[in-house]
Amino acid sequence: MKQATRNYSVLFTVVTAAFVLLNCTLAFAQDATQLYKRVVNSTVTIQTDQGLGSGFFVAPSIIATNYHVIEGASEAYCFLNNSDEPYLIEGYLAADQSVDLILLKVSGVTRPAIPFSDEAVSPGQKIYAMGSPKGLPATISDGIISGMRDFEGYKLIQMTAPISPGSSGGPVLNSQGQVIGVSVSQLDSGQNLNFAIPKSYLEILLQFKQDVAKPISYLYTSRDNSAVYDDYETNYQQQDVTYDIGINKSGTPELSLDYVAHFGENSCFYFTYDMTHSSLPNQTIYMEDYRLVDLETGEVYYGNSTDLNARDNSRVIYKGTKSRFMVCFDRLPSHVRRFSLMEGECNENAFCFLNLNMNNFSIAQDVNWRVYQGNDDEGTVSFFTNENIGYIDVFFGEFKVGTITRFFSDSNYVPTCGDTGEAMLTVRLESGTYEYSAVCGQTVWRGSVTVTREGCQKVKFNK
Numbered sequence: 001m002k003q004a005t006r007n008y009s010v011l012f013t014v015v016t017a018a019f020v021l022l023n024c025t026l027a028f029a030q031d032a033t034q035l036y037k038r039v040v041n042s043t044v045t046i047q048t049d050q051g052l053g054s055g056f057f058v059a060p061s062i063i064a065t066n067y068h069v070i071e072g073a074s075e076a077y078c079f080l081n082n083s084d085e086p087y088l089i090e091g092y093l094a095a096d097q098s099v100d101l102i103l104l105k106v107s108g109v110t111r112p113a114i115p116f117s118d119e120a121v122s123p124g125q126k127i128y129a130m131g132s133p134k135g136l137p138a139t140i141s142d143g144i145i146s147g148m149r150d151f152e153g154y155k156l157i158q159m160t161a162p163i164s165p166g167s168s169g170g171p172v173l174n175s176q177g178q179v180i181g182v183s184v185s186q187l188d189s190g191q192n193l194n195f196a197i198p199k200s201y202l203e204i205l206l207q208f209k210q211d212v213a214k215p216i217s218y219l220y221t222s223r224d225n226s227a228v229y230d231d232y233e234t235n236y237q238q239q240d241v242t243y244d245i246g247i248n249k250s251g252t253p254e255l256s257l258d259y260v261a262h263f264g265e266n267s268c269f270y271f272t273y274d275m276t277h278s279s280l281p282n283q284t285i286y287m288e289d290y291r292l293v294d295l296e297t298g299e300v301y302y303g304n305s306t307d308l309n310a311r312d313n314s315r316v317i318y319k320g321t322k323s324r325f326m327v328c329f330d331r332l333p334s335h336v337r338r339f340s341l342m343e344g345e346c347n348e349n350a351f352c353f354l355n356l357n358m359n360n361f362s363i364a365q366d367v368n369w370r371v372y373q374g375n376d377d378e379g380t381v382s383f384f385t386n387e388n389i390g391y392i393d394v395f396f397g398e399f400k401v402g403t404i405t406r407f408f409s410d411s412n413y414v415p416t417c418g419d420t421g422e423a424m425l426t427v428r429l430e431s432g433t434y435e436y437s438a439v440c441g442q443t444v445w446r447g448s449v450t451v452t453r454e455g456c457q458k459v460k461f462n463k
Contacts, residue, residue, distance in 0.1 A: 290327050380417055383458075433450045
């Protein structure tokens with residue numbers, strides 16, 4: 001009887017496990033079936049004279065896909081999945097070769113957009129990939145997110161959902177049928193190593209899409225660098241010229257793009273980070289992987305030099321001061337007139353300026369280039385007092401740098417650089433030793449202070 005009981009228990013366990021597995025399988029099948037029905041009519045197969053790819057609607061007549069699907073093509077069509085009727089691709093509305101994405105305008109057909117997810121993705125999350133692997137339309141596969149990868153400053157989603165040549169440009173969806181990414185590639189040398197571009201890059205592209213489509217023959221291609229530029233050529237490439245930009249970054253009023261200068265073999269962009277009226281005591285700034293995307297052709301140019309360091313050697317800007325920096329590129333071709341300056345995923349902390357049109361800016365006159373020099377070797381000095389002395393004017397040589405109008409009432413208080421209020425005067429200077437003087441009525445203070453790179457020296461005035 002004991003043996004029989006054990007066998008019955010094992011059988012019950014096996015049957016129960018099988019029943020649970022069957023229920024899970026049916027649940028998955030139902031979820032996948034419902035998701036498929038919701039989104040399949042908003043996905044397409046793309047055919048060009050170069051090959052096949054996938055895509056999906058992000059607006060009623062706008063399709064997103066990979067840049068490499070269209071690159072080098074002279075014409076393109078799309079097919080609604082499970083349909084043989086071709087629809088002409090009129091052209092492209094936005095393109096960014098650096099993240100391998102493009103927005104296409106399609107003629108004669110509209111479909112609802114697949115919604116984007118507003119939640120962050122995480123490893124282990126269930127996902128689905130849709131596309132046309134090997135030209136097989138309306139194919140759905142499932143998997144999980146294996147990890148988030150960083151390739152030379154660009155983010156990619158690693159996933160187990162199988163994709164193949166032809167899947168490129170198809171949507172990767174969460175369990176709610178919302179876009180979390182765009183299928184892009186696989187590693188042939190590994191097992192089930194598939195990748196997707198995060199949807200955040202696509203959201204950026206949608207921000208600066210054009211109203212009128214341009215022919216896909218205008219696209220830059222690394223296969224044959226023969227994009228049509230004749231309509232854009234001017235003579236200015238042979239001249240040194242500076243444009244007065246004077247705009248602040250949206251959401252970050254402290255950051256401004258001041259000038260664009262084309263000279264010799266370089267094109268340089270000049271910025272100011274102004275903490276004069278900031279509510280923060282200080283701000284750390286740095287720059288990594290800066291690039292310019294030509295919005296007319298999708299071609300990408302990468303910065304070749306900057307005096308703003310990377311994250312591991314960042315610059316500190318204290319309240320009451322400002323700092324300037326520049327980024328230079330190899331001389332930009334004269335047809336580059338409408339572009340975006342981008343860093344990483346262009347999150348709220350990135351130094352991104354989107355959809356700039358040089359035709360909207362005038363040539364600058366009498367630029368003080370001196371203020372943009374030596375900023376990578378700056379430090380800070382702060383002057384203060386704990387006594388009710390009166391207004392104190394502070395000078396470096398004959399130049400008045402400001403006035404201390406209040407005092408810290410606690411005689412033992414030692415402020416930090418960037419303390420708020422009018423009881424402290426903070427100045428940013430190049431590294432070096434400076435002679436200063438301060439005047440309050442008949443009282444005069446004189447001394448010297450040594451400013452070190454990214455350091456903060458404090459000078460206290462007593463009666």
